[in-house]
Amino acid sequence: MSDTTLSLPKARPSLSGRVKAALLLFALFAMMPPLALALDDPFYLLIGTRILAYAIAAMALDLVLGFGAMVSFGHAAYLGLGTYAVAILASFGVHDLVLQMLAAIAMAAVFAFVTGAISLRTRGVYFIMITLAFGQMAFFFFISLSAYGGDDGVALVQRSTVLGMDLLGSDIGLYYTTLALLIGLFILCHRIVGSRFGRVLTGIRENPTRMEAIGFTPFRYQLTAFVISGCITAIAGVLLANQAQFVSPAFMSWHKSGELIVMVVLGGTGTLAGPIAGAVAALLLEEWLGILSEHWKLFFGLFLVLMVLFSSDGITGMLRRLGIGRGKE
Template identity: 85%
Template sequence: MTDMTDATRVTAAATRPALSGRVKAALTLFVLFALMPPLASALNDPFYVLIGTRILAYAIAALALDLILGFGAMVSFGHAAYLGLGTYAVAILSGFGINDLLVQILAATAMSAVFAAVTGAISLRTRGVYFIMITLAFGQMAFFFFISLSAYGGDDGVALASRSTLLGMEVLKTDFGLYYTTLVMLIGLFFLCHRITKSRFGRVLTGIRENPTRMEAIGFAPFRYQLTAFVISGCITAMAGVVLANQAQFVSPAFMSWHKSGELIVMVVLGGPGTLAGPIAGAVAALLLEEWLGALSEHWKLFFGLFLVLMVLFSPNGITGLLKKLGFGEKQK
């Protein structure tokens, strides 16, 4: 009887799915993120916590973009619009005395869901460069709309009086509190996106990326799946905007310019699209390079561009692909 029990346990352990490479990579990044504030305290340099919060926020946005770019082959060049909607949700609600973070997130995701549904419903009827240009056009429409809002500073933006509260508590008042709150958000959203990509919905979305005609022939409607993914991605990006507004305590249309959309695409491509963990690493690499190169030269964008060209030439799959070449991570099948 004991032997049978042991055999059953061995069989169950053998059939239990192991952690995938992307989850292991993400967990490693999360541990390193968690260690950053204590390290900053040891170095007596709070700047690292501030830049760390910014990295975490952009990691959320890059993760959201990867959901449609890496898994759905939808290159959205107006995705920064949702980042901006998240920031302005904080500014607008704060003006009415509503400072709770959860309420601001709900408002930001609701606004982004509507905007993404309209944008996606129109742009997804096209393909390729036409899709890119329509998403860019909608992004610029949002950009110029908020420039016209003189009540919120127009092109100059508006400063926030204070950071948001969390269920009435001033958890975000300190940089450490905001940092760890953002980290918890990133971890939760990563596992949500991981669950989505591993679900039936995610498999269909990936199948549409590979061959939409075949998926339609076997009974799936590509438009519905792509639009749903587009809306989810926009809502998650808006959550990153809520964090950025609190981190900077400043809101302006610059958060939703096409330059920001390009930066998000760079983060996804740099990290490795279709991996979820890769874009998080891409956000870390892109923002740290920006800080380091910017401190060395005012022409840092030239060197950053050279770095991107070398990455594309020698590792088309970004940091993720480079790590696989070096023997880390999952092997290509």
């Protein structure tokens, strides 16, 4: 079999199909608060907000994993940086959400630029291991910060404010703010992957040697995507800190990085909408299986194995074969 055959890109959902799938998910998300009110159960809002925040993080990881073929096993570090941006600024009396997000983005951009510039000089399993190493370095650094609770973490006195207004004080306000950010960031990612930059990044994923031969520098494009992904993940961390009203190094452990990868693979890589569906499926299965058995991880693992065996391109691939969410080619 020739190299040309091996480098042929796999079939991906078209842009219109991606948007249709996302619109369906966003419509379902918008119906959650009325459902929670009708059932008089605030738990649905809390788990819903958590799902939305993790959906942002999974979508950000898909930008580098699905479109850039960079398997980052330390992406939870950016999630943790977002949570600690909230805790650190709150300790100085700064509770504004916009300022916290800007701080989180700045911290994530610097960390992603430095670690990405080093990690991208490696390939394959070496890239995976070095991103894991950097993630664990960040994890142990924040464990050593006794001023912020160390390994025990720190509770937040209040949720963030928006331009002085307590919009996130209610669970519904936090939920819809998180949903609005998810929609906005999806549009941003959708524009990125559909742009010239996104097409070059996809080309580098398929065959970096050929892209370099026609005048593109893979390193610059991959590093830029890595930094953008880290910044978006940090925004998810800011939202998770507000949802839990608690911050600890556990947010940036390698287990969290693994969970994000599972969400992307479960939903379907290189789709943007797939990781959102993957976050929904993974977190709901965690809740439901946890009710049935304390050994829920065993059943979750079996489900993941079956999904990979029978639908290697995840939930979106399975739905596409059933004729659901198919867009124009």
